[in-house]
Amino acid sequence: MKSLAELLERAKSSKTKNLVVVGSEDEEAVKAAMLAVEKGVVGKVFLVGSKKTWTDYDAEFIETNNEQQSAEEGVKIVSSGRADILLKGLVKTSVLLKAVLNKDWGLRGSGLLSHIAAVEVPGLDRVVFITDGGMVIRPTLEEKVAIIKNAVDLMHRLGYQKPRVALICAIETVNKDMPETIDASVIAKMAQRGELKGCFVDGPLGLDNALSLEAAQVKNVKSEVAGQADLLVVPDIHSGNFLGKSAVYFAQGRIAGLIVGAKAPVVVVSRADSAESKLLSIAMAACVG
């Protein structure tokens, strides 16, 4: 992808997806959902919540008594096939995700839930994905593998044939005092042995030699990923979070984000996100939901 606007085009041209706002007391989330309808990004909207604080939206309202019930009802609308995407409204993320993972009526997938962001910045000629800067705090090696699988699966759905996956660290060499460089080496080798399908994987790489062919050449780092990364796998939540936010607050770029790994995508937007960013996140969900 060259730009995040492609998410909007792709969402409009693919099969219409319906969306559930879980906790429709959050006017901002409702507005984001209705903007997605207006832009042709989603079809029908379900609003699940305790009060009908809005009046003039063309959406189905499901009344509930508390946030647990909102989460359960919202998830059931998706698991029953009436909708495809969850959008977090006024409900704690933990409550929503507990419902998503319910064994009886939830949307539990095969593996771990993880967060993936997509950024568009002036310094890059392509969209770059970042995982996980929003969900798993300090992933183990096994969790990193699951996080990569989630992201690669999403990227395949977005049309990437073999995404280029960079495990980024402060340096591109192995340092025993930086365990993330050890994990990166191990995962790169696992991929080389065929344990991670449908992608190119390399690491450890620095952010510079992951993204810029020139920087990779200067440091003599050569691989199918170096300088051409589509996906940046970060060691922990805070480093990924800083990187995603730097796309907005340093680079004046754009960001979209999703929680993946369940049977349906979950969109968690923040009040500080722009309306455009919320729309792009819903569009990304509509592309893969």
Next chain:
Amino acid sequence: MKSLAELLERAKSSKTKNLVVVGSEDEEAVKAAMLAVEKGVVGKVFLVGSKKTWTDYDAEFIETNNEQQSAEEGVKIVSSGRADILLKGLVKTSVLLKAVLNKDWGLRGSGLLSHIAAVEVPGLDRVVFITDGGMVIRPTLEEKVAIIKNAVDLMHRLGYQKPRVALICAIETVNKDMPETIDASVIAKMAQRGELKGCFVDGPLGLDNALSLEAAQVKNVKSEVAGQADLLVVPDIHSGNFLGKSAVYFAQGRIAGLIVGAKAPVVVVSRADSAESKLLSIAMAACVG
């Protein structure tokens, strides 16, 4: 500071500083040093190394037999008062810093050596400093305090009266599973009790509400730092490293960097750094050396 160009102006107008290239076999480092002379950023240059690979530079050459000797001779030129700044050439950083920390003839300061970067990006109306994305891998609480003191001392020398220091984390609330949010809270309280002088300190803050007043208002985060941070204190080397590199590779901005905490600044540039970035780093050293 509004822009990193102010470093060049400030270096030119302050007392002339001399620079030592340690390991002058590195032609790139020598070029950077001579450009700094040409631009009026430094005065005299000493080139310490095993071979005189260059011929046409107006600099004093000190011949050595190996990198240990280069490091020792280079450091002694500064500790004897003949020069003010060290620039790493073809010598391992560890060898150079060991010489800097030598108890007999080194430049050991009161505390820890740490790295500080300054970035200029389109998303911000001011220069923002980042520490430590280049030296201390995973600082303890005590080391974070020392890192902040080093950075605040540097910023005072650059003309900041009370820099606004944000301890950034993935979130702006305390989460017991994110030890960096605990450290941030503790250090913010220490500052409030007067243990960190000459600065405003707050944390945990998200990158968004540290940098943007609008984001801070949306999340109702209020302090003398929120939305106005001059210095971002990161939890570990990789998160700071990503943030610094994002200023260049995401935002097409500019970066300068230094190792501080010794009696003289140490400039460590990377081959992947632009000539401009190297010059700005030397200028920052000349301002504070």
